[in-house]
Every structure is written in structure tokens, then in C-alpha cells.
Amino acid sequence: MVDWDLAVRVASRIAGDGPEVSRTEAEDAVVELRDGANASTAYVRDFTGLETPVHDDPERGAPVLVVDRPGWIQANxxxxxxxxxxxVDRLTERKAPSGLAVAVGSRVTGVEVGGLLGFLAGKVLGQFDPFHAPDGRLLLVAPNIxxxxxELDVDPHDFRLWVCLHEETHRVQFTAVPWMREHLFSEVQALAATVSPSGVDETFKRVTETIRGGPQRLGSASIVDLMSTPEQRDILDRVTGMMSLLEGHADVVMDGVGPTVIPSVGTIRRRFNQRRKGAGSLDRLLRRLLGLDAKMAQYRxxxxxVRAIVDKVGMAEFNAVWDRAENLPSKAELSDPEAWVSRVL
Structure with a gap:
């Protein structure tokens, strides 16, 4: 249903190569980012109390990969x-698409997905991919960093370690809490189970009518908001609670550890937050439609x-959130930490 090779080619053309650097600068950045991620493991462990398992099998564990934009695109x-x-299985279980539908449709969706990946490939600094077998992998996008x-005119060594602290926290989260990977995939499967061919037709009809209504009718909705049913929104709310926890926890770690190992962390945080507000009108529209504004809210x-609960009960008690899926905060509890404390602790 998607021509993935075409999607990768389209995305790579849109994304471009990134800033011009010499071969020596590129090699130095790769080494520094890999070293920064590895050094961050101990910082994250000491601050959070989360322990990552040690595997005898060299094939196990979540590797750190420093990639360029095409590498990030291919991974995603x-x-x-x-x-x-x-x-795909759900949509084709009753009737397989015709050869013509596959030939034409897969290329159309390939171009669409390629456009999305190309837009994101120039913006993502790092990402933990929990679905890469067997234990996930950490991707650091060197040209974007x-x-x-x-662009921020900050100390490059400090900035690289700052990024590594955030992204390494995600690697620790998924490797120290092994049930989380399967839990996230089960939510994806639950979402797929709500989709039917007739439902897809109704969804696109609803989206088309809304977009034709213009910006006033669109309001602050993202594509996800427009395309989801009430049942799907319930699942997405659970995923939002989980992802907000992961992103917020990583921000707390980077800001908690940062002052002890990154001299210019205050300047970096201030300029980075200001940069988030400075996007152009087209960029802001795309961010809203793609739900990236919602992702920024997840960090906040x-x-x-996380800070409210750690301030109240300490990090050791907060870590009950990682014990089982039932302890994850709901979307409502994110704005009411006391409700989570009462329910879980």
C-alpha cells in the first residue's frame, strides 16, 4: 500500500544534506555524539535510579547510531x-487490492509519506526507535544537531552532550522497562483494530468537508484530530499520556543533570526554547496539522x-510509574499529578 523505496527517495530529496562541514568536522561530530550518548548512560542512571540490563549476547542491547538525514529517513x-x-492486514483481510490499485496507490502514498518524512528529517535531532529488533536503537541525526x-550560536560540545542526555534517557527508559515496548505496540494494534474500509471512506469524507470549510472550521485541529473516531481518540489519549511521560521525564533529566556537566546549559535552554517560538507561518501551519505542536506540549x-511528583514524594517513589502499564498516567492525570499519586501510591 506504500512504495517505501519511493518514499525514501522523495524524502531524501526534500530533506537535503544539511549544513556544509569538512570531513574532519563530520568525523569529530560522529565520535563526540557517540561518546556523549555512552557517557550519558551513567548520568541518567545516577539521576533516575533506572538500571539498564547488561547482555552477554553482543546482538542484544539498543545500539547508538549517528546518522545523516537519509539514514534517519530510511530508519523511519x-x-x-x-x-x-x-x-494493512486489517484493510486487506476481506479483499486484496487489485494490481492497478497497488501500482498506482502505492506510489501516491509513497510520495505523501516521503513528503512527511522529508519535512521531519530536517528537524529531528535524535530519536529512540523502540521497534527495531531486538531491543530498539538510538538515532542521533548529526547534520541537524x-x-x-x-543557529543558536552555542558551545557545540555542550549542546551535543545536552541533546545526548535527552535522547539517552529514552534509551534507558525502554531498556530498563522492557514491558513498555510491547505495550506501545499493543496500542498500535488496538488502533488498527478500529479501522475498516468503510470507516476509512467516512473519515476522508469528514476530513474533506472540514478542510473545505476553511481555517475557521479547521480551528486548532491536527490531521490526527480530524481523522480519529471517539474510540480511536481514547486509545490516542492513552498513548499521549505515555509519550508525555517519556518526553517530560527526559526533559527533567537533561535539566537536572545538565548544570553539573554542561557549563552553558542555561544559555542553551533559553535559546532553544526561544527557537521553538520563532518558526515561520508555513512552518507553524505544518506543525499544527502534523500534530507537532501537540508534541511540544508533551514536553511541557x-x-x-514529573517535577510535581518528584518534588512531593522523591524520585524513588515516582519510579513506581515504571512498574507496570496500569501505573502510566492518563492524559487527565498529566494536569492533575495529585490524582496519579492517590491512584498509584
């Missing part, structure tokens, strides 16, 4: 293909939730 095309498997450190809401 692979991940999307894996995640969309249950949805170099681009942003230059999740961090406030």
Missing part, C-alpha cells in the same frame, strides 16, 4: 512499515507532571 520508513503492518548548534506537560 522501516519503522513505519513495521507499525503499519497490522493496519550541527545546524541547530550553529510531562515535565510539569
Amino acid at each position: 520508513a522501516d519503522a513505519f512499515g513495521h507499525l503499519l503492518g497490522p493496519l 550541527v545546524h541547530v548548534e550553529r 506537560d510531562g515535565a510539569e507532571f
Whole structure:
């Protein structure tokens, strides 16, 4: 249903190569980012109390990969293909698409997905991919990190370690809490189970009518808001609670550890937050439609939730959130940490 090879080619053309750097600068950045991620493991462990398992098998564990934009695009095309498997099975279980539909439709969707990946490939600094077998992998996008450190005019060594602290926290979260990977995939499967061919037709009819109504009717809705049913929104609310916890927890770690190992962390945080507000009108529209504004809110809401509970009961008690899926905060509890404390602790 998606021509993934075409999607990767389209995305790579849109994304471009990133800033110009010499071969020596590129090699130095790769080494520094890999070293920064590895050094961050101990910082995250000491601050959070989360222990990552040690494997005797060299094939186990979540590796750190420093990639360029095409490398990030390929990794995410692979991940999307894996995640969309249950949805594709659901849509084709009764009647397989015709050869013409596959030939034409897969190229159309390939271009669409390529456009999305191309837009994101120039913005993502790092990402933990939990679905890469067997234990996930950490991706650090070197050209984007170099681009942003230059744009902010901050110390590159400090900025690289700052990014590594955030992203390494995600690697620790998923490797120290092994049930979380399967839990997240089960939510994706639950979402796929709500989709039917007739439902897809109704969804696109609703989306088309809303978009034709213009910006006033669109309001602050993202594509996800427009396309989801009430049942799907319930699942997405659970995922939002989980992802907000993960993102907010990582922000708390990077800001908690940062002052002890990153001399210019205050300047970096201030300029980075200001940069988030400075996007152009087209960029802001795309961010809203793609739900990236909601992701920015996840950092804020999740961090406030984590800080409120840690301030009240301490990190050791807060870590009950990682014991089982039932302890994850709901979307409502993110803005009411006391409700989570009463329910879980």
C-alpha cells in the first residue's frame, strides 16, 4: 500500500544534506555524539535510579547510531512499515487490492509519506526507535544537531552532550522497562483494530468537508484530530499520556543533570526554547496539522507532571510509574499529578 523505496527517495530529496562541514568536522561530530550518548548512560542512571540490563549476547542491547538525514529517513520508513503492518492486514483481510490499485496507490502514498518524512528529517535531532529488533536503537541525526548548534550560536560540545542526555534517557527508559515496548505496540494494534474500509471512506469524507470549510472550521485541529473516531481518540489519549511521560521525564533529566556537566546549559535552554517560538507561518501551519505542536506540549506537560511528583514524594517513589502499564498516567492525570499519586501510591 506504500512504495517505501519511493518514499525514501522523495524524502531524501526534500530533506537535503544539511549544513556544509569538512570531513574532519563530520568525523569529530560522529565520535563526540557517540561518546556523549555512552557517557550519558551513567548520568541518567545516577539521576533516575533506572538500571539498564547488561547482555552477554553482543546482538542484544539498543545500539547508538549517528546518522545523516537519509539514514534517519530510511530508519523511519522501516519503522513505519513495521507499525503499519497490522493496519494493512486489517484493510486487506476481506479483499486484496487489485494490481492497478497497488501500482498506482502505492506510489501516491509513497510520495505523501516521503513528503512527511522529508519535512521531519530536517528537524529531528535524535530519536529512540523502540521497534527495531531486538531491543530498539538510538538515532542521533548529526547534520541537524550541527545546524541547530550553529543557529543558536552555542558551545557545540555542550549542546551535543545536552541533546545526548535527552535522547539517552529514552534509551534507558525502554531498556530498563522492557514491558513498555510491547505495550506501545499493543496500542498500535488496538488502533488498527478500529479501522475498516468503510470507516476509512467516512473519515476522508469528514476530513474533506472540514478542510473545505476553511481555517475557521479547521480551528486548532491536527490531521490526527480530524481523522480519529471517539474510540480511536481514547486509545490516542492513552498513548499521549505515555509519550508525555517519556518526553517530560527526559526533559527533567537533561535539566537536572545538565548544570553539573554542561557549563552553558542555561544559555542553551533559553535559546532553544526561544527557537521553538520563532518558526515561520508555513512552518507553524505544518506543525499544527502534523500534530507537532501537540508534541511540544508533551514536553511541557510531562515535565510539569514529573517535577510535581518528584518534588512531593522523591524520585524513588515516582519510579513506581515504571512498574507496570496500569501505573502510566492518563492524559487527565498529566494536569492533575495529585490524582496519579492517590491512584498509584
